[in-house]
Amino acid sequence: MEEIIQRANQRQKIALGILNKLDLIKKWGEVGEVHLVGATAYNLMVSHDIDIETFCDIPSPENVFKVLGDLATHRGVVEIKFHNYLNSPFRGLYSKLTYLDADHDEGTQWNLDMWLFPSNHNGPLSRDxxxxxxxxxxxxxxxxxxxxxxxxxxxxxxxxxxxxxxxxxxxxxxxxxxxxxxxxxxxxxxxxxxxxxxxxxx
CATH class of the missing domain: 1.10.8 (Helicase, Ruva Protein; domain 3)
Structure with missing residues (x-):
């Protein structure tokens, strides 16, 4: 069973390396308060998914595309999606980035799910x-x-x-x-x- 911990540790190490390559925490930090959440934060990774929640006073698509615009030119980024959920119960802006990791496992595909919420968001949050x-x-x-x-x-x-x-x-x-x-x-x-x-x- 120790191998299962080692596999999770390795996935987390790669995930943190991807965040570092994309400078993602810093980029979102220029928009608001950033939280690495989900399995990456708990060191319980099995799927190649990374989750980030960011909070600012007034989320806007301009905030999001300020980040996404920089990411679009990165050689490992192969797809970017955006959805405005501000007028839904989610009350946030969602973006998804697909990253092809050429340095490990013959180009494993990673999904980065990123939410931008208002600071006063009162619904369920992974941050909590x-x-x-x-x-x-x-x-x-x-x-x-x-x-x-x-x-x-x-x-x-x-x-x-x-x-x-x-x-x-x-x-x-x-x-x-x-x-x-x-x-x-x-x-x-x-x-x-x-x-x-x-x-x-x-």
């Missing part, structure tokens, strides 16, 4: 999970989560990661079979409640 995850994770629970994630990839099944975290950290689920049984009783459309992880102690 980082502190709880840091407190809740142990070596055992980290291995359990990574094991479930890797098995789901092999089975070509996709569930929101927050359900995996809740299953392991709150309900003590271990192993892919127990997780799939547990998921049969979950509503994947139910909003994730932060306090369910906030009660967990390391």
């Amino acid at each position: 999970l980082v502190g709880f995850m840091d407190k809740a994770l142990s070596d055992r629970s980290r291995k359990s989560i990574l094991g479930i994630k890797e098995h789901l990839v092999k089975l070509e099944l996709n569930y929101p990661s927050v359900f995996i975290y809740r299953a392991v950290l709150v309900d003590g689920i271990e192993g892919i079979h127990h997780f799939l049984e547990w998921m049969n009783n979950q509503d994947v459309n139910e909003p994730f409640k932060l306090e369910k992880l906030g009660k967990v102690e390391r």
Whole structure:
């Protein structure tokens, strides 16, 4: 099982290297307050996905394209998408960057999901999970989560990661079979409640 931690460590190292190559944290930092979130922040990476949330007083498309314009000329960037969700319940601006990593694994494709939110955003945010995850994770629970994630990839099944975290950290689920049984009783459309992880102690 130590190999599963090593694989996650290696993915995180590559992810942080990509962020450094693109100078992404600095670029978003010129727009607002930047937070690296999701599996990269928790060191629970299995998929090649990196998530960033940025907060500023008044988000605008101009803010986003100031960043995207610089990124478009980078040799590793092969696709950029943008969607304005300010007038939806998401209340944010979403952009997605596809990066082809020529330095590892014969050009692995990485997806970078980036949100720009207003500073007073009051909906569910990945930013608010980082502190709880840091407190809740142990070596055992980290291995359990990574094991479930890797098995789901092999089975070509996709569930929101927050359900995996809740299953392991709150309900003590271990192993892919127990997780799939547990998921049969979950509503994947139910909003994730932060306090369910906030009660967990390391």
